[in-house]
Amino acid sequence: MQANTASLAEEYFAAANELVDRIREKRIADYQIGNAALFLFLRQ
Numbered sequence: 001m002q003a004n005t006a007s008l009a010e011e012y013f014a015a016a017n018e019l020v021d022r023i024r025e026k027r028i029a030d031y032q033i034g035n036a037a038l039f040l041f042l043r044q
Helices: 002-024 030-043
Strands: none
Touching (some): 002 030
């Protein structure tokens, strides 16, 4: 179970970074996915 938890945390972190990258690239507004990115960062 520990390996799965670590893997899931890495996936949350990667997903959050992808959302932040899209905000930085101005491909989507921060108010649209900012909370989702924060949620994913906090879940890891």
